[in-house]
Amino acid sequence: MTITQLKYVLSVAEYQNFTVAAEHSFVTQPTLSMQIQKLEDELSVQIFNRSKKPIELTEVGKKIVEQAKVIVDESNRILDIVHQQKGYIGGEFRLGIIPTIMPTLLPMFLNNFTKKYPKVKLIIEELTTEEITRKLTDGHIDAAIAATPLENEAIKERPLYYEPFVGLVPQNHRLFNNKNISSNELEMEDILLLEDGHCFKDSVINLCRTHKLDNKKGFQLESGSFDTLIKLSKEGLGMTLLPYLHTLDLNENDKKHLREFTSPPPAREVSLIYHKSQLKMQLIEVLKKTIDGVVRGAISFSDVKIISPLQKN
Template sequence: MTITQLHYVLAVAEYQNFTKAAQKVFVTQPTLSMQIQKLEEELDIQIFDRSKKPIELTEVGKKIVYQAKNIVNESDRIKDIVDQQKGFIGGEFRLGIIPTVMPTLLPMFLKSFTKKYPKVKLKIEELHTEAIIEKLKDGHLDAAIAATPLEQENIKEWTLYYEPFVAYVPSNHQLYTKQKLTTEDLNIDDILLLEDGHCFKEGILNLCKTKKNYEESSFQLESGSFETLIKLSNEGMGMTLLPYLHTLELNDKEKGNLKMFEEPVPARSVSLIYHKSELKIQIIEALQQIIAGIIKGAIAFQNVKIISPINRN
């Protein structure tokens, strides 16, 4: 039994197809099939039921895949220990970022990070929180940047910054004349929200401690864009809430419609999250240091109240 064979088994288990799995691990399909067959013969069992379309794991195959993940993970850790001992910061690093953080935070740190750590090959994906958690647990991401706390047993969270919620209130809105808002001022049925799947939407629902009543609304919106929400708000369709960093990019006229909340300011905790195995921890630490150094100049809020990004329904 070899680590390479276990890698092949995990690839087939994921893609349920020998050809796709072979492409994933950069070998020919006959080579991959032969190695898996060798392993099955050595163990005297069938890992995959090849009669099914797509290919399925047998019952014993499911147990083998579970153990194979642990073995492959631990073998990766050996190389990780050596890299740390040598002080090496490099290699491929797969980073997931949620959509409401990606456009504002990534441009702030990417250039600085790649310049300081040129040997790190960053592979960045924009993903919703649910997909990030799944990929971290499956080993398909090394780390991610997401709103926390997520309350996941096998995932560690390293807070990068607290990002306040900021209200966008157009001049024709009843709250426009208020200097600062409280959560009691908010009417969830008057707030334009992002589509389902965005943790920022869940944060707003938790902030307002209620559900949006779409039945009484004249329209139902599903948008993944803050820009769309702002434009609709300007047209008198309601107010909206924005993450603080997003407000820095608004024009002067739009900034005139922003309203801060009274302290403690409702905010989300944005964290670097990673599996408890702490693989590639030296790169995770490097990312944290770069981002923390940059973000200090952009966000200086201290008295905040963290709003959970988790769907509480």
Template sequence: MTITQLYYVLAVAEYKNFTLAAEKCFVTQPTLSMQIQKLEEELDIQIFDRSKKPIQLTDVGHMIVNQAKNIVNESVRIKDIVDQHKGYIGGEFKIGIIPTVMPTLLPMFINTFIKKYPKVSLIIEERTTEEIIRMLKNGQLDAAIAATPLSEESIKEVVLYYEPFVAYVPENNPAFKKKEFDVEDLEANLDNILLLQDGHCFRNNVLNICRNSSLIENNPFQVESGSFETMVKLADEGMGMTLLPYLHTLDLPEKSLAKLRHFREPKPSREVSLIYAKKELKLHIIDALRSVIASVVKGAITFQNVAITSPVQKK
């Protein structure tokens, strides 16, 4: 049994196709199939049911794949130990970023990081918070950027910045006359707030601001969208107001800026952190990433007096 064989098994389990798995592993399909067959013969079992389309794991195959993940992940960590010992900042680094942070934060730091650390091969995936937590625990991501606190015992959180919420209020909305907002103003307009679709932690951040958030769930008008741009356009059409993260407001056209209403202090805000599994070994790359992001964000966000809301929705 070899780690390479287990790596091939994991690829087939993920893609459910020998040809596609071979392409992803950069080997020929006969080579991959032969190695998996050798492993099955050694163990005297069938890992895959090849009679089904797509290919499925057998019952014992599921257990083998779960163990193989641990073995392959731990084998990779040996190289991480050596790299960290040598102070080498390079190699592949997989990072997940939540959808409500990706469009604004990534363009701010990616170019600077690549120029400063050209030997690091960043693989960036847009993922929901739930996916990120699962993938960090499974070793499928090295780190992630998400709203915190998450209250996950196995995950370390390093705060990058605090980002206030800003209300976007169209002219035909009675609340447009107010120059500043209080949280109570949201309470008074619960039936008039446009939110992202369920599953976005930003939605939970907003719901947690409002003490009577159940009213939002009962709105006669609800839209399933993961886009702030859609929320802004719907607000402009008179469908209600919405809340935006501060960095997103920096990209709005000038005609839209007059519709922004900031909150009085302490400003309701979200905490955005660099998170990773506590057993993670690529700490040298994580620290480099944190340093670059902190330096570029420092000039954009200078708010101090903020009230942090958790992305974990309160019951």
């Protein structure tokens, strides 16, 4: 039994196809199939039911895959130990960031990080929270930046900052003349929301969870862009809520439509998250330190009410 064989098993378990698994493992399909067959012969069990389309794990195969994940993680930890002992900060580091955070946070720290740690190959993906959770569990990314808490026992969360929500209110809206707004004044039917899959949408709904989501606008919107929401709001089609950092780049005319919440304002907790296996901790630490250094000057809110991104029933 070898680590390579176990990695091939994990790849087939994920993609449910020998050819696709081989492509992602950078080997030929016959090589991958032969190594898995050798492992099955050695163990005298069948890990995969090849008669199924797509390929399925057998019952014993499911248990083998779970243990294989542990073994592969622990083998990766050996290289981590060597890097930490040598004080080496380098190598590939895969980072996921949710779409409502990436446009504002990434430009704040990326240049600083790459200049300070030139030996790190930072691979960044824009992913939904659901995709991040899955990829962290499967070991396809090393860490992520997302809205928390996620209440996932397999994931560790380290808060980076607390970002208040800010209202963007068009001139024809009932709340436009208010100096500040409060959550109990929000009516779901006149708030423009992001499309499903964005945790910021879920947080807004949770903020207004005493109000029924009933579309009376005469149109249905599915947008992943705050810029689209801002433009529609300016056309008088409803108010919207924005994360604080997203408001900093608005022009002076648009800023006249911003309304802060009464204290304590609703906010989202933004955290650096990673799997509990704690691989590549030296890179996670320097990434958090870099972000802490640049964010501190831009956002310093502490007296806030955290709104969970998890949907409430």
